[in-house]
Amino acid sequence: MSSMNYIEKGLLFKKPTQPNNQQDFVEKLLEKLKNSLSIALFHFYPLSGRLVTQKSQDPPSYVIFVDCSNNNPGAKFIYATLDMTVSDILTPIDVPLVVKSLFDLDNAINHDGHTLPLLSIQVTELVDGVFVGCSMNHYIGDGTSYWKFFNIWSEIFQAQGQDVPISRQPFHNRWFPEGYGPLINLPFEHHDEFISRYEPPELVERFFHFTAESIAKLKAKANMESNTNKISSLQSLTAHVWRCITRARGISNDQVTTCMLAVNNRPRIKPSLPEEYFGTSIDTVGTQSTVGELLENDLGWAALKVHVAIANHDDLVVRKLVKKWLESPTIFSLNRHLPPFSVAMISSPRFNMYGNEFGMGKPVAVLSGHANKCDGNVTSYEGREGGGSIDFEISLSPNAMRALELDENFMNAASVTNPSK
Known part of the structure; x- marks a missing residue:
């Protein structure tokens, strides 16, 4: 870090x-x-x-x-x-x-x-x-x-x-x-x-809102297409956004694209760490595909890849990764270690954001600074109305963002919104 x-x-x-x-x-x-x-x-x-x-x-x-x-x-x-x-x-x-x-x-x-x-x-x-x-x-x-x-x-x-x-x-x-x-x-x-400072390229940052009903449809579709019932709501939505951003970028079919997700190690270690463990206990898991393969296959295919990447990140994998790092420490840098054409999912809609009050009632919005933002960065927030709704703050190049908003498949599931609605 x-x-x-x-x-x-x-x-x-x-x-x-x-x-x-x-x-x-x-x-x-x-x-x-x-x-x-x-x-x-x-x-x-x-x-x-x-x-x-x-x-x-x-x-x-x-x-x-x-x-x-x-x-x-x-x-x-x-x-x-x-x-x-x-x-x-x-x-x-x-x-x-x-x-x-x-x-x-x-x-x-x-x-x-x-x-x-x-x-x-x-x-x-x-x-x-x-x-x-x-x-x-x-x-x-x-x-x-x-x-x-x-x-x-x-x-x-x-x-x-x-x-x-x-x-x-x-x-x-x-x-x-x-x-x-x-x-x-x-x-x-x-x-x-080992220190380097990252300067992000020109990015457009925009909030997209996904209702609980919209997410439920994506989850049902992903599980039906992959013939399983194990794919979660967030994994289905992640796969949907990965495919749509990749399509919006307009890159060639032989390019490799990566979907990266920050995951919490606390429940994965055995015995598990308490949720109140105060520190940094996360890893990044990822799954790859060529652009052509990702877009030619359906949502269920992509969602299953995301699900498997997360499901396989268990106690044994966490301990192996930690041991490997301790034996040969490396310092992560967005300049050097972020794969090209990646989609990076950070934060979590499971965090209690709108439950914080300071004498002024419920917050009208949760916002973030420019920290660690990159092209393809997707920051997750709980939706203000709750009930399983999710807001994604997506950071993209101006051209890719314009293409994303013209993507009917994407916009059928999302609405462009300010984060207070």
Whole structure:
């Protein structure tokens, strides 16, 4: 994760119409947010630390760890203002560039956590709304950890003034395969040997909404065509989007395309790790096909390939991958390791996003920064209405995005929408 960006996700709220004194409302909100954040950080204490690299010559050693001592500056909290409305953010079909400014530490990579905070909260006041943006170092947590932190922060905020313990304590014990840990000796002498910074090409980012009914139809179709009942809703939708994006790119039939998915290792390890395991416990699984083969076969064929890739990622595979990495560490880089013509599925609609409240009711939208975005990146969110609906934020080249919206097969299952609807 060294060369990857911080996780950037945030929640957009509408200001209550009740308070006559908006300035007083915002001041009280900021005070409550800071107080509840400080309590949340007591439970999620690694987020208050800084990274430290420790090197020695005899024996040769290069180790990166988190220093959680009291002499660190801690997490960061920023208040900003933006002379725009909620509608200005959500009405454009394309995600507006201004969304990037709603996150602190934009462009930072995880290794920058040696000098930058591992967590930064930016609260941006709009004319009629408030955006709570969170930038978390991906060394410290993955999507599961990120939203568990957000959920507990919201829980503490809502219980202010009451001595109520949090519902689920984070689990901080580190997991290592037998014979390894707690320190990992990296085969480097200087961070210049493994750090790279990724600059994405020109991309169009757009939200597409999939209702529960639309997804159910895709799932039924995928299972019927592959003569099984094992393919999930998300796997069916993933295969559908993989095929449609590949078709929109207009590449030759002999090119290879890859569908990559971030998967949670916690339930796959035996014995399983608790859901509250606070850290980064993910892998990327993938399946490949030539363009011609992917488009000539039906949805069920592609969905089964996605299903098999995920189903095969079990305890044995996870342990082999971890052991292989520990024996020969490599640092992932979007510049070097992302296959061409790939579709990369990140985040998860299973995360509790719209359940977070900070005294302003349910969020009207979940938005992300530009972190780790690439051509073919698909970020998953739960649909605001719930019930199994899903929103995908798709990042594509302008030409491919235009072609995708002209694809009847794709648009029959999706609607172009701002993320509040």
